[in-house]
Amino acid sequence: MSEKRLLITGAGGFLGQTLCRSALSGWSVYGAVRRRSPFDDRVHSVQTDLTSPNERKRLFAAVRPHAVIHAAAEANPNRCQKHSTAARRINVDASIHIAELCAEREIPCLFTSTDLVFDGNTPPYSETDLPSPISIYGFQKAEAEKEMAARYPQTVICRLPLMFGYCLDGPSGFEAEMVRSLASRKRVGLFFDEFRTPVDTESIASGLLWLLNRGIHGIIHLGGRTRISRYQMGRIAARRLGADPSLLDRISRNDVEMPAPRPADVSLNSDRAFSLGYTPADFETAYWGVIRRLATGP
Ligand SMILES: NC(=O)c1ccc[n+]([C@@H]2O[C@H](COP(=O)([O-])OP(=O)(O)OC[C@H]3O[C@@H](n4cnc5c(N)ncnc54)[C@H](OP(=O)(O)O)[C@@H]3O)[C@@H](O)[C@H]2O)c1
Missing domain, CATH: 3.90.25.10 (UDP-galactose 4-epimerase, domain 1)
Structure with a gap:
């Protein structure tokens, strides 16, 4: 097993499970979970509540990651709309702090954002289009993106499509x-x-892992071609x-x-990623x- 430790948050989630398994070929994988497990014994599972600043610090101190993919979120737009304060703690506060912890250690940080930062009126959207969210979920992701880009510009902000x-x-x-x-x-x-522009979770997982080694930062769209x-x-x-x-x-x-x-x-519009070699199925x-x-x- 590789000595390089990759920390994946949201490791028990819809994307996290596939991402952890895909990462095993190149990394020693540490999955931060709240309730659901990463569902693979080869993943080191670490129980944590990422809404606590102290738990976030403890997690980083315990794992000492060489890179982080932050896939934990309240990703259900309806729940964000109804419970915006709770959602904000994980979608905004935790995300910015995780980018900070990565910046302090000078390690790559990939943030999983969403196509829902856009209002849907002027598609297709490329990285240079300004966010125009219409839901609380979209607003929270856009706010996290903005803060990360301003304070920790090495963060890779990956806008994901429907998976x-x-x-x-x-x-x-x-x-x-x-x-x-x-x-x-x-x-x-x-x-x-x-x-x-939907993409399967396996292609997204490969895309995120591929990005870790590209030396890219800023915003990148990982949508599909359809x-x-x-x-x-x-x-x-x-x-x-x-x-x-x-x-x-x-x-x-x-x-x-x-x-x-x-x-x-x-x-x-994911032409930037396609031209760099992103190849979703x-x-x-x-x-x-x-x-x-x-x-x-x-
Ligand atoms: N699904 C999509 O189509 C889609 C599209 C665009 C972007 N995205 C983004 O992609 C990422 C992954 O989405 P997903 O669909 O895999 O979401 P998901 O299935 O809901 O997984 C999110 C994970 O985050 C964990 N989590 C939430 N709050 C936490 C906390 N306080 N402490 C620790 N862990 C916490 C959850 O743990 P528990 O399950 O244990 O509670 C869950 O496993 C998210 O950033 C999402 O916004 C998703």
Whole structure:
């Protein structure tokens, strides 16, 4: 095992689980977790609550990382909207302090931000476009980005798109729900008027690990090459599964009341990353890989 220690926060999360496993080939991996585990015995799991400044310092003192990928967050926009003060502690305060702890040690720090820092009115968005968030989640991520860029400019701010993937601790998330519904012939409502540039979690994990060794800093977009709506994604899943496509209902984001406002089109322009060598998997191939795995088991 490598002597180089990589600290990954949010190691038990949707992205964190895959990221930890992908990192094992080049790093000794330390996963900071709150409740969920990294789901791989080879990852050194460290229990911590990152909203406590003392716990953050203790974590860094215990692990003595050579690099950090900060993937812990309150990443659910509706929960951020309803519990903004609690969300702020992890999304803003903890993130800025983690960038500071990395700057003090002169080690690389990758921050996982989001395409939801944009309002969705003028896509596609490149790194030079100014954030224009419309939800508390987007505001908090944009604020963390701004502070990090101003105070700790060596931080790499990675804006991630909508992700899809297979959770190692069992099927969960949007795609798992959709596959279950289609198999039991339940109707599924999918937005036809909300567009993203989705990427599978394995490609995002490879992209983040690749960035660690590039000497890049500042903002970088890690979106995919395909702009697509949830409804179109559902059509692909139904067709490839041989399920009845009439079970999919086209719904508008304006017809569903949710705590957090939803932007129409936050497609990312990721040409900077593509030109540097970021190569996410082809959308349909990766999407079908995940859907098939969810339908048939690991
Ligand atoms: N999912 C997406 O489509 C998407 C899109 C764009 C950007 N992102 C960003 O990508 C990153 C990873 O997202 P994700 O989807 O993997 O989110 P996730 O599944 O919700 O994972 C986030 C992790 O953060 C941990 N966490 C939250 N509060 C914590 C605290 N106080 N102390 C320690 N750990 C804490 C959670 O631990 P517990 O589970 O144990 O509570 C959870 O495992 C986030 O920065 C998110 O904003 C995600």
